[in-house]
Amino acid sequence: MGVEERRQQLIGVALELFSQRSPDDVSIDEIASAAGISRPLVYHYFPGKLSLYEAALKRAADDLAGRFVEAHEGPLGARLLRVMRRFFDFVDEHGPGFAALMRGGPAVGSSATNALIDSVRQAAYEQILSHLRVAEPPARLELVVRSWISLAESTALIWLDGRRIPRGELEVQLVHDFAALAAVSAAYDEEMAALVRVMLQDEPTDGPFADLVGRLIALAS
Numbered sequence: 001m002g003v004e005e006r007r008q009q010l011i012g013v014a015l016e017l018f019s020q021r022s023p024d025d026v027s028i029d030e031i032a033s034a035a036g037i038s039r040p041l042v043y044h045y046f047p048g049k050l051s052l053y054e055a056a057l058k059r060a061a062d063d064l065a066g067r068f069v070e071a072h073e074g075p076l077g078a079r080l081l082r083v084m085r086r087f088f089d090f091v092d093e094h095g096p097g098f099a100a101l102m103r104g105g106p107a108v109g110s111s112a113t114n115a116l117i118d119s120v121r122q123a124a125y126e127q128i129l130s131h132l133r134v135a136e137p138p139a140r141l142e143l144v145v146r147s148w149i150s151l152a153e154s155t156a157l158i159w160l161d162g163r164r165i166p167r168g169e170l171e172v173q174l175v176h177d178f179a180a181l182a183a184v185s186a187a188y189d190e191e192m193a194a195l196v197r198v199m200l201q202d203e204p205t206d207g208p209f210a211d212l213v214g215r216l217i218a219l220a221s
Contacts, residue, residue: 007045007055010035015056018097023053054112060097061116064090065123076131076199077175077208083127084152084171091156092167099160102153124149132195140189144181151177176212 001009013035017026028049032039046052067086070079091098101117128145129137137145152174159170179199186193203209 003045006037010042010045010052011055011059014052015059015094015097018053018056018060018100019094020096022096022100023049024100028052054116056097057101057113057116060094060101061120065120068124068127070127070131072131075203075207075209077179077203077210079131080175080178081171081208084174087152088156088159088167088171091160095160099157102157121146121149132199134195138189138191140185140192141195144178144185144192148174148178148181172208172211175208176215179209179212 010031014026014031017030017034026049028042029039031049031052032042035042042052046055064087067090068083070083072079125145128148129135129141132141134141155170155174159165159167182192182196182199186196200209
């Protein structure tokens, strides 16, 4: 293999192993064996496990950020639900690696690692704003969107610890959470109220936002 081809192979092998177990538990010897090469050859392409972890993390971060990309067509509730399904696809496929990424793995304290994590959050944030058609978000909207992204992360981490709640229910619940956060903020701010009205005006009666309203009415009665 050429240099770049071999590097990409090692990144893929490492990412696969990190997806099965925490990166702390994966050795360079295992990566070398899975790639069919010697341990010294791994060090020829990467100075150590930390640099290989960061390269694998970069690929995973790009993949995860891409899960938030969604066509600007149809009701917002349905779009967010598709995003959550792709997000949980990633979490499901890369469970231990995702947990290590969010909780801290062998690259804890690395500025490069922290920057990658922040880049995923920022990409998700910008995608949500684009769906809301807001270029310069007011403070309350920024709080709602960033809080929701953090909630999605923490929900996924808790779900991975035993998977005690059906995944599909959590995907819908997180869409409901977004609507609820926006609605609570709208109760305090007219600018947010106007945005929520726009969010809801094209929502179908069988969409996730309408489903939330129905559940709340049933609960109140």
